[in-house]
Amino acid sequence: MMLHIKNISLTLGKMPVLRDISFEAAAGELCVIMGANGAGKSSLLNVIAGEYPAYKGVVRIAGKDLRTMSVAQQATTRAVLSQQVVLNQAFSVQEVAAMGRYVYNRQLDTLDKGIVQCALRTMQVYDLKDRPYTTLSGGQKQRVQMARVLAQLLEAPGLQELDYTGKKMLLLDEPVTGMDILHEQLSLQLAATLAAAGVLVVAVLHDFQLAAAFAHRILLLKEGALYTQGTVEKMLTSAHIKNSFGVDVDVLSHPQCNYPLVVTAATAGLFQSPAEKALNVF
Numbered sequence: 348m349m350l351h352i353k354n355i356s357l358t359l360g361k362m363p364v365l366r367d368i369s370f371e372a373a374a375g376e377l378c379v380i381m382g383a384n385g386a387g388k389s390s391l392l393n394v395i396a397g398e399y400p401a402y403k404g405v406v407r408i409a410g411k412d413l414r415t416m417s418v419a420q421q422a423t424t425r426a427v428l429s430q431q432v433v434l435n436q437a438f439s440v441q442e443v444a445a446m447g448r449y450v451y452n453r454q455l456d457t458l459d460k461g462i463v464q465c466a467l468r469t470m471q472v473y474d475l476k477d478r479p480y481t482t483l484s485g486g487q488k489q490r491v492q493m494a495r496v497l498a499q500l501l502e503a504p505g506l507q508e509l510d511y512t513g514k515k516m517l518l519l520d521e522p523v524t525g526m527d528i529l530h531e532q533l534s535l536q537l538a539a540t541l542a543a544a545g546v547l548v549v550a551v552l553h554d555f556q557l558a559a560a561f562a563h564r565i566l567l568l569k570e571g572a573l574y575t576q577g578t579v580e581k582m583l584t585s586a587h588i589k590n591s592f593g594v595d596v597d598v599l600s601h602p603q604c605n606y607p608l609v610v611t612a613a614t615a616g617l618f619q620s621p622a623e624k625a626l627n628v629f
């Protein structure tokens with residue numbers, strides 16, 4: 348197993364944030380973590396990323412206990428796209444993407460530069476490479492952050508050339524925030540391509556359609572615990588979605604679509620929406 352999580356619990360301040368979570372994920376999988384705001388998705392990803400060393404339980408990455416891995420070992424095994432990366436200094440887009448390579452070399456060589464260029468082109472931000480990062484739009488910044496983690500992950504300036512099985516893991520926390528539909532698709536397609544090359548991808552997503560179309564497996568978190576996990580078909584049911592999010596939905600199949608479609612209520616539509624009720628308290 349590429350990732351082995353056993354009995355993970357985490358308390359932040361006085362708050363129990365994760366409760367006894369266990370799961371395993373293999374190289375080449377695209378696992379999607381879903382759940383309501385505050386369910387613990389980012390906290391779980393941050394534990395795996397080595398950001399919260401005070402967790403209880405065991406995290407094993409490619410057979411190694413996370414607690415015994417050096418920062419350098421962690422950085423060369425996994426790349427992390429965190430939620431809301433704030434960079435205020437005057438870096439260019441190219442410099443931000445190149446940050447992904449400094450975990451390997453202090454002085455970037457020809458291979459590093461080729462990989463950075465490949466990552467910028469893949470996320471369609473190559474034309475922005477000399478712009479100050481701070482002047483980009485939200486969605487453009489997110490695309491540059493994806494380019495940075497891609498640059499960290501790749502071992503060659505191309506996507507299909509190598510086998511990453513057992514070597515690399517990609518952690519993505521709401522990677523498509525602010526992206527338009529083309530770049531949402533592009534980012535998930537990229538995640539799927541990396542998974543096909545043997546990378547274990549663990550992504551937090553809020554979008555059911557993206558999760559349904561791309562996930563090999565969905566983990567549903569609820570109040571800090573693993574509520575349930577399984578295939579897209581088993582997880583995206585109206586009962587699980589009601590239990591996790593408190594919303595009535597219908598799950599439809601479409602003849603031209605090989606994954607289920609999750610449909611929410613419209614005003615005066617099929618369902619009584621809790622959103623509508625919430626507005627009536629004032």
Ligand SMILES: Nc1ncnc2c1ncn2[C@@H]1O[C@H](COP(=O)(O)OP(=O)(O)OP(=O)(O)O)[C@@H](O)[C@H]1O
Binds near residue numbers: 359361382385
């Ligand atoms: N540093 C912290 N100190 C105390 N509590 C925290 C801290 N960080 C997060 N929490 C709490 O832990 C819980 C889980 O937060 P987390 O960010 O993991 O949720 P999430 O599922 O990623 O939510 P979202 O969908 O809003 O991103 C929340 O109740 C949050 O308020």
